[in-house]
Structures are given as structure tokens and as C-alpha cells.
Amino acid sequence: xxxxxxxxxxxxxxxxxxxxxxxxxxxxxxxxxxxxxxxxxxxxxxxxxxxxxxxxxxxxxxxxxxxxxxxxxxxxxxxxxxxxxxxxxxxxxxxxxxxxxxxxxxxxxxxxxx
Amino acid sequence: xxxxxxxxxxxxxxxxxxxxxxxxxxxxxxxxxxxxxxxxxxxxxxxxxxxxxxxxxxxxxxxxxxxxxxxxxxxxxxxxxxxxxxxxxxxxxxxxxxxxxxxxxxxxxxxxxx
Numbered sequence: 001x002x003x004x005x006x007x008x009x010x011x012x013x014x015x016x017x018x019x020x021x022x023x024x025x026x027x028x029x030x031x032x033x034x035x036x037x038x039x040x041x042x043x044x045x046x047x048x049x050x051x052x053x054x055x056x057x058x059x060x061x062x063x064x065x066x067x068x069x070x071x072x073x074x075x076x077x078x079x080x081x082x083x084x085x086x087x088x089x090x091x092x093x094x095x096x097x098x099x100x101x102x103x104x105x106x107x108x109x110x111x112x113x114x
Numbered sequence: 115x116x117x118x119x120x121x122x123x124x125x126x127x128x129x130x131x132x133x134x135x136x137x138x139x140x141x142x143x144x145x146x147x148x149x150x151x152x153x154x155x156x157x158x159x160x161x162x163x164x165x166x167x168x169x170x171x172x173x174x175x176x177x178x179x180x181x182x183x184x185x186x187x188x189x190x191x192x193x194x195x196x197x198x199x200x201x202x203x204x205x206x207x208x209x210x211x212x213x214x215x216x217x218x219x220x221x222x223x224x225x226x227x228x
Binding site: 004030031040041042043044045048050090094101102103105106107108110 | 116118146148150155156157158159160163203205207210211212215216217218219220221
């Protein structure tokens with residue numbers, strides 16, 4: 001059963017604190033993503049990782065950094081969190097077959113920055 | 115500027131009724147279009163993908179169409195069930211690989227009442 005997991009599922013932090021969001025996948029997918037979802041907006045891409053230590057900025061990377069030391073794990077780090085980073089964060093991984101391309105999404109992490 | 119527009123924003127139907135969700139986009143190129151279902155507090159689950167001009171797909175009570183000339187897609191849900199209550203998200207991919215980007219709509223919130 002293909003699965004993307006995220007930890008924690010809920011997190012409350014104070015402004016200025018550091019935040020670590022973890023994502024794992026058991027499908028050996030090369031490419032992984034971090035998105036955020038805000039009310040009334042579509043998901044926005046923060047970072048994409050094409051493999052271990054091969055990361056690229058997405059559309060809204062400011063205020064975030066990522067780490068990918070193992071293919072199955074992809075972390076999102078907020079150094080000194082800000083209130084406008086309150087959001088739901090989704091991790092995804094993708095598979096590319098001969099005739100298909102699909103992203104699999106985790107359940108999300110709801111982050112509140114006070 | 116939003117490149118994927120979904121309508122209506124929200125919709126309430128009675129169990130057993132049919133409904134139609136709309137997606138208009140301006141993404142170019144438009145390699146494929148996928149419809150996702152997002153239950154409250156959960157991740158995105160793929161319902162169907164459309165790739166070719168005038169594609170039509172069917173997945174149980176869900177069916178979808180794509181008109182690439184008009185850059186328009188519809189998702190039909192037949193004989194709705196209470197479990198169909200969710201947000202339905204239209205996503206357009208500009209490539210069929212991880213080198214491309216996914217463009218997300220903000221979603222249509224469907225509520226099915228008894």
C-alpha cells in the first residue's frame with residue numbers, strides 16, 4: 001500500500017521558534033515536494049527534491065529550507081517561524097512510469113504560529 | 115494570477131442528486147489534468163486523470179471530461195452519497211514528469227445532506 005506519512009499532524013509554535021516538519025514515503029520515489037495550503041488558494045509549491053541532496057526552490061521558498069539525506073525522508077525547516085507561516089503543509093512524492101506521472105500526498109500538518 | 119479557476123466555490127446537494135463541478139484554466143502547456151478529492155483534514159486523493167484532447171474518463175460514480183481547446187474540464191458525480199462531502203481540487207500539469215509543475219485550483223467544497 002503506497003503511503004506518504006507526515007509528522008507531526010498538528011503543531012503550535014510561538015513566533016521566532018524553530019519548526020521541523022517530517023515527511024516519509026515507502027515507495028522509493030525519487031522526487032518529493034513540500035506545499036502549503038491556505039484558505040481560498042490552491043496548493044503552493046515551497047520546495048522540490050529530485051533525490052538525496054538535490055533540492056530546488058519552488059514558488060514560495062522564502063522563510064523555509066529543506067533537508068533530504070535519505071531518499072525516503074524529506075524535512076521542511078522553518079528557522080524562526082512567523083505568524084504568516086500558519087498554514088497546512090503537505091508533503092508529496094511522485095512516480096514516473098512509462099506512461100504515467102502521479103503525485104501521492106501525505107495527510108498534512110496543520111501548523112499554527114502564535 | 116490564478117491559472118486554475120474552479121466553480122462553484124461551494125455546493126450543497128441532497129443525497130442521491132447528481133452534481134457537476136467546473137474547472138477552467140490558462141496553464142500552457144497543459145499536459146494533463148487531474149481531479150483530486152480532499153476529505154476534511156486529510157490529504158489529496160486522485161480520482162481521475164485526463165490527458166488527451168476531448169478525453170472522457172469514468173471511475174465509478176465519478177466521470178470527467180476535458181476540452182483542451184477551451185481549456186475546460188468538468189467532474190460529474192452521480193447519485194451523491196454523504197461520503198462525497200469533501201473538497202474537489204482540479205490540478206493542471208504542464209509536463210508529464212517531475213520536471214514540470216502542477217497548478218492547483220482552490221477547490222470546490224461539496225456538501226451532501228441527507
